Amino acid sequence: MGFVHLHVHSEYSLLDGACRIKDLVARAKELGQTSVAVTDHGVMYGAVAFYKEATAAGIKPIIGCEVYVAARTRFDMDFELDSTRYHLILLCKNETGYKNLCYLVSASFTEGFYGKPRVDMELLRDHSDGLIALSACIFGEIPKLILENNYSQAKAKALEMQELFGDDGFYLELQNQGFSEQPEENAGLIRLHRETGIPLVVTNDAHYIDRSGAEVQDVLMCIQTGKTVDDVDRMRFESQELYLKSEDEMRELFPDHPEAYDNTCKIADMCNFDFDFSEHHLPEFKLPEGKTDAALYLKELCLAGFEKYYGTNDPDVQKQLFYELDMIDKMGFTDYFLIVADFIDYAKSQKIPVGPGRGSAAGSVVSYCLGITAVDPIKYHLYFERFLNPERISMPDIDIDFCERRRGEVIDYVKSKYGADRVAQIVTFNTLKAKNAVRSV
Numbered sequence: 268m269g270f271v272h273l274h275v276h277s278e279y280s281l282l283d284g285a286c287r288i289k290d291l292v293a294r295a296k297e298l299g300q301t302s303v304a305v306t307d308h309g310v311m312y313g314a315v316a317f318y319k320e321a322t323a324a325g326i327k328p329i330i331g332c333e334v335y336v337a338a339r340t341r342f343d344m345d346f347e348l349d350s351t352r353y354h355l356i357l358l359c360k361n362e363t364g365y366k367n368l369c370y371l372v373s374a375s376f377t378e379g380f381y382g383k384p385r386v387d388m389e390l391l392r393d394h395s396d397g398l399i400a401l402s403a404c405i406f407g408e409i410p411k412l413i414l415e416n417n418y419s420q421a422k423a424k425a426l427e428m429q430e431l432f433g434d435d436g437f438y439l440e441l442q443n444q445g446f447s448e449q450p451e452e453n454a455g456l457i458r459l460h461r462e463t464g465i466p467l468v469v470t471n472d473a474h475y476i477d478r479s480g481a482e483v484q485d486v487l488m489c490i491q492t493g494k495t496v497d498d499v500d501r502m503r504f505e506s507q508e509l510y511l512k513s514e515d516e517m518r519e520l521f522p523d524h525p526e527a528y529d530n531t532c533k534i535a536d537m538c539n540f541d542f543d544f545s546e547h548h549l550p551e552f553k554l555p556e557g558k559t560d561a562a563l564y565l566k567e568l569c570l571a572g573f574e575k576y577y578g579t580n581d582p583d584v585q586k587q588l589f590y591e592l593d594m595i596d597k598m599g600f601t602d603y604f605l606i607v608a609d610f611i612d613y614a615k616s617q618k619i620p621v622g623p624g625r626g627s628a629a630g631s632v633v634s635y636c637l638g639i640t641a642v643d644p645i646k647y648h649l650y651f652e653r654f655l656n657p658e659r660i661s662m663p664d665i666d667i668d669f670c671e672r673r674r675g676e677v678i679d680y681v682k683s684k685y686g687a688d689r690v691a692q693i694v695t696f697n698t699l700k701a702k703n704a705v706r707s708v
Contacts (some may be wrong), residue, residue, distance in 0.1 A: 270514035271531040273304045273329065274356055279313035282491035285475040285484040288313055289438035291587025292320045294476050299672060300512050302328035302535040311382045312694065313371050318542050328542035329538045330671040332372055333403065335385050341379030341387040352385055355472075356401035356440065359464065359540045363469040381559070385657050392431060398532055400432045401440045403557050404472050405448055409439070413455030414448055425459050425646035433538065438468040441527055443506035456466070457524070468534065471519060474509045484509075486625055490707045513673065550685045552605040565633075566592055568608065572636030576643065584632065584645055591633045598655065600663055606685075607665055609639040614669060622668030627631045627654040639665060642691060 276284030277291060295303040305325060306357045314330050321328035335352040336646060343349045348505060359365045371394050375384035400423070402409045409428075412421035412563060423568060428437045439456045443449055460467050475484045518528055558564045577584050595601055614621050616637070623629075624640030631651035634640040644651070654664055669677050680689045 268512070268533040269301075270469075270517050270528050271300060271302045271304070271329075271535040272471060272511060273306070273331070273468065273509070273531055274303050274333070274403075275303060275306050275473045275511070276441075277317065278311045279305075279310060280307040280474075282487045283474065283484075285487055286473060286511070287476075288317050289318050290476050292324045292326055294511050295326055295680055296324050296512070298629065299443075300326070300514070302327035302329060302538075304331045304335045304535075305357060306331040307359070308333050309335050309372070310377060311369065312696075315542065327535065327538075327564045328533060329357060329358055330368070330540055332368055333357075334371060335383045336391070337379060337381075337385040339387070341375070341385050343391065344381045349381060352383055353411065354403035354406040355391075355408075356403050358399045358401070358534065358538055360399055360538050361396065361540055364399075365540050367397055370394050378553075395431050395436075398432065398436070399466060399537065400428060400437045400638045401442055401470065403429070404442055405446065405452055407440070409455070409459070410452045413452055418455060418458075419617055421455060422459055422463065423599045425463060425465055429463070429465050438534070441467055441521055441524065442472055443470045444471065444518060446505065450458055453521075466530055467524055468530045469561060470522070470531075471512055471517060472509050472512045475511075477509050477510050482698060486708055489527075530614065537629065540630075547599065549600075549602055550606065550689045552602040553684065559560040561605060562592070562596045565595070565605055567600050568605075569633055571634040572638060573632075576636060577645075587645070587651070588632045588636065591631060591655075594651075594655055594657060595633060598657065599659055600655070603663060604633060604637065604639075607639055607657050607667070607685075610677055610681050611637075611639055611667065613680050617676065618675060619673045620670040625666040625668070626664060627667040628663065630654045633695070634665065639667070662676060 274293070275286060275291065277286045277288050278284055279288075288305070291303065291305070305313055305328070307313060309332065311330070311332055318328045318330065324510055334355050334357055336355050337343065338349055338351045338353070338687065348353055357368055359368055371386050371390055372384070374390055375386045379385035379390075404410065405414065407422050409421050412418070423560045423630070425437075425439065439460055441456060442451055443453065456467065459465060488494075492668070514528075521527055554561060554564055569592060573585065573588055595604060609668070611621055621653060623642055624634065628634050628645075629641070629642045630651050630653070632643045632644055632653050634654075642649075678690070678692070684708065
């Protein structure tokens with residue numbers, strides 16, 4: 268006995284999923300479930316937050332995504348032929364699978380975006396290692412073919428996916444939330460299972476924590492699509508069953524297929540990926556000709572700045588400078604400071620306006636001497652330990668503002684120096700606080 272939810276949409280399925288990660292993990296634990304997956308639509312925004320919350324609660328996290336698969340290729344963008352896209356659940360078995368899933372999701376945006384981020388069969392063939400695939404809901408390609416009375420093509424696609432992901436890597440997904448198409452869909456999937464041996468698995472496509480969340484999720488979809496709840500012709504789920512159900516509730520849905528429930532546990536046992544937060548992966552700073560030691564070079568730059576800002580006769584401040592340099596070296600952030608100082612120096616040399624620096628970085632004499640910040644921490648009695656603390660090792664957070672119109676030049680400089688594959692821009696999320704939430708609702 269046992270059951271694991273393998274198809275779940277968190278709050279990071281933006282304006283669609285209504286499962287807050289903290290509540291999701293708490294509910295799974297309350298139900299006595301030892302593992303749970305998050306499979307947001309087309310994105311992996313919530314993967315790290317989900318992993319941390321689940322592991323802290325003693326729940327095994329399964330990292331996944333419900334990707335969109337292009338009808339033809341990810342490069343085809345004809346309205347008549349390519350507006351259709353198919354859902355596919357992908358779950359990470361190991362680190363290889365996680366890297367492949369990251370690649371797939373990234374490529375779906377950079378190469379395949381057309382209404383939604385899309386992968387295609389070529390990408391799946393090249394990046395299927397370490398992944399388990401489930402056939403998804405009624406918007407999956409195989410269920411759609413079944414509902415279009417094209418069983419032979421559905422069977423061919425199922426066999427193709429089995430060959431791609433392996434005997435233990437592809438599952439036909441049974442769901443029953445009361446949608447009118449599901450009896451026909453499930454009958455076709457069970458027939459496929461009997462004829463091909465491809466295993467079954469039961470999921471619930473959870474979009475909210477409990478039944479009461481259906482109304483909230485419906486309003487979210489209205490906000491997403493610009494409709495009101497009274498609009499007749501709008502996207503909606505004609506069901507209040509897409510919640511995180513107990514094992515007993517789930518086993519009532521397909522009592523003739525107990526193996527489909529056992530397979531959820533089998534899949535969970537196969538998925539064993541852990542994030543490693545113990546190590547930082549920073550690019551190596553390219554030292555100028557004749558320089559061989561990054562720590563010594565950083566010290567040289569700081570001493571030059573120290574003389575400029577403090578003169579040559581201030582032993583107390585110099586003591587603070589050497590303390591900070593020692594701490595930066597011991598924590599492994601020497602290259603980081605050199606990199607930041609370098610691109611700020613580049614911006615200034617190109618007359619690109621640079622801000623004075625914000626946040627706790629202003630408490631660092633090293634930052635001030637390097638020209639990263641423009642505020643004297645000694646004059647204003649600022650604390651270095653708010654910025655870097657040996658008792659709590661975390662990445663330094665240096666907030667720098669560049670001219671809005673020319674910041675792209677700084678980004679291009681960093682990409683050209685360190686490689687585009689070592690530079691990333693990060694996402695920020697706007698949240699609906701009380702005022703905006705009320706207005707939107």
